[in-house]
Amino acid sequence: MFGLLVVSSAFGGPNAGGVIILHQNDALVYTDGVSFCGQAGLNVCDNAATRADTDEIVVLHALAAFPGDAHPRLAGIAFGVHYDEAQIRFVDWGMCGDFELSESGWPASDSGTAVTWGEAQTNHLTQFYWIAAYSYLGNPAQVVLRGHPQGGGNFADDDIPSNLDVIADYGAFGFYMDGELPCPVPQPGTTTLALVPSEITVYQPCGSSFGIDLHVNDVYSLAAFEI
Incomplete structure (x- = not known):
């Protein structure tokens, strides 16, 4: 017998275990005055393209990725960015939510911003930002996602008050070098x-x-x- x-x-909220990554859709060509939200062309985190060997302007899609067994309810995200400003230049950028609150000087290296939605996003891959950038000197360098300088990197759900889940890991995009792709893993x-x-x-x-x-x-x- x-x-x-x-x-x-159940530890954490509905966005626990989520990560944020950078991806290039090489079918896109940067055009001034165009929003690139919804144009990542990515369905699975593992297929993200995280390297470009070019001095042309590249559109980088910033996406939140959640474990396959999760039930995300993403209503807000706070994050930052780090890069060598002598090696990489940003020429354009935009949020893919309903509201943005940025630090002064954003998107300078080591600054941060926050994006929110009026309705919770429930997909396992959700684009929240895009950045158009290029390699200024043609040397190996990365654009690295990081936590917000004020309070770190967090996901918020649509409860009142919101439940916060710490961003589990951060991706990077490489010019003339490999990037970093930390896809999410199932939670306990x-x-x-x-x-x-x-x-x-x-x-x-x-x-x-x-x-x-x-x-x-x-x-x-x-x-x-x-x-």
């Missing part, structure tokens, strides 16, 4: 514990023994408790 205990653990979910055997023998100092029947009477979810 086997005892079976199922425990469902249901854990099954098999209790074998269901009868435990306890030995007494006098040498006698007796059996104890072990039964699972109920199943509890850790989500029901405040931890």
Whole structure:
């Protein structure tokens, strides 16, 4: 006879485990005055293109990527960017949400911005920004996503008040060098514990023994408790 205990653990909000990445759709040609939201042409994080060996202007799509078993509800994101301003120049940029609150000087290196939506975004890949950039000197260099200088990198959901989930990792795009592509991994979910055997023998100092029947009477979810 086997005892079976199922425990469902829920740590973090609906955007837990999400990452942000940079990707180039090489079918696009930069044009002044055009928004490049919704033109990433990417369906799977693993297929993102994170390198360009060119001195032409490249459109970089910034996307939030969530684990396949997640149910994201993305209503806001705070993030920053880092790059060598002597090597890489930004010529244009734009948000892909409904509202943006940027630091003074954005998008200078190591500055930050925040983007929000009036309605939660539920896709596993959601574009939140685009940047048109080029290699100024033709040397190897990266554009690296990072946390916001004020408060770090976070996702917010559409609850009131919002639940914040820390951005799990950050991607980078490389000019004349490889970028970095940290695709999300599944988050801890249901854990099954098999209790074998269901009868435990306890030995007494006098040498006698007796059996104890072990039964699972109920199943509890850790989500029901405040931890």
